[in-house]
Amino acid sequence: MNQSLFKSIYDYTFTQDLTSSLIVRPFQPNEYILKAGDQIDGIYFLLSGRYMVSSLEVTGKELLLRYCQQPSIMGDIEIFTDCLVVSNCIAVEPCEVLIIPLEVYETHLKIDSKFNQLLLKELAYKLLTCTISSRVNALSPVNVRLAAYLCTVESPTHVNQYIKTNSLDDVASLIGTTKRHINRILKDWTEKGIISREDDAIEILDWSKMKEISENVRFE
Amino acid sequence: MNQSLFKSIYDYTFTQDLTSSLIVRPFQPNEYILKAGDQIDGIYFLLSGRYMVSSLEVTGKELLLRYCQQPSIMGDIEIFTDCLVVSNCIAVEPCEVLIIPLEVYETHLKIDSKFNQLLLKELAYKLLTCTISSRVNALSPVNVRLAAYLCTVESPTHVNQYIKTNSLDDVASLIGTTKRHINRILKDWTEKGIISREDDAIEILDWSKMKEISENVRFE
């Protein structure tokens, strides 16, 4: 386990005797890091990569809750409210995750106030952003949410400004709408010269306009 | 300070030397317990009464986030993300609140892992419910949200089941819509015999129907 990497991300150093109990696991894109309904077995710390959090609705559709980069902790809600995993965490890039098994937390870290401060900071941050996005989601029309989605998935690894559309259906359920409506908005943007559609991809021609439409809403 | 009351609500006992530093403050209905933009000065523990959490939008409207009863903690987000108060907490009933001044937390409780566990549990619980309501809010039409609002504010203290009409504007912004649309829905419900409007009040005639419409959504 790379101590100094963890230290640089989370500003916390494990005592020597714990490092052997900690697990570092890689995840491939589209692989579930946590799956809703599972029993939680530890506290997960993202070391590298990006993942998305989504939840399954009664309708069977999924709704995007957020994208996460490090520092980001998984499993804390479940452990402290003592419930099954509530949301799916799915890697969207190759990820590395440090897992602290639940027993290790219970026996060694529960009484470590520095470690608890780390968890408190992260939970408070997640709650803060959830509060913000809750309002935004309730008050933003679909075109704003779609623009926000496109701006959110734009990342340094997307060097070209193409976004695969082989999953328009996914995008639709992720932002809580239908593919029909996405198409309507994309057509409108195409006519306005903000994007162009070719084959199975969307090219964003006017990023500044796109950012303007998104009204600074982001899913992160 | 009533030790045993706090113990029974939060399952935590303060050490003797702290009780003199803790403050218990009463709040009247409509009084701000915390006001967005203020500097936070401590951790607030609700002992009795109910308050609502709302946030101010760029538009100047406010949006209802939730109603809270004990056990409920305020100020934790702000302290751990080190930011100004993000949401208004407004008493809706006479409330009693125990305030732990920030210095007291910093010097005595920050290193108290039992106390930190209490905070972690509460934050995780808030995040869990925020996650759930975020989805629900995004996907529920206004009639469901209005019914949910009415079901939420129904409490033992509201012996009469009347809602003042002069606050329809407030209700509208609280659930993120307009008074016009509220009126439309109320008219529909009146025609269906679910409610009746008289003078400046609304009487709910058919609570079971109202609960059915609300689809179990609640602002708490």
Next chain:
DNA sequence: ATTAATACAGGACAGATGTCTCGGAGGAAA
């Protein structure tokens, strides 16, 4: 090559919701 199956964009329509506006009720001032 022809046919069948699938997927996808978009037309048509309906329902939900916001904005603008007006007419009536009630209260305050003259």
Next chain:
DNA sequence: TTTCCTCCGAGACATCTGTCCTGTATTAAT
């Protein structure tokens, strides 16, 4: 009492968004 002002409910209209459906293109099977 008359006039004026304010507030409220609701009509009219526009926009947003979901559902249903169709025509076309692409792919798969024969």
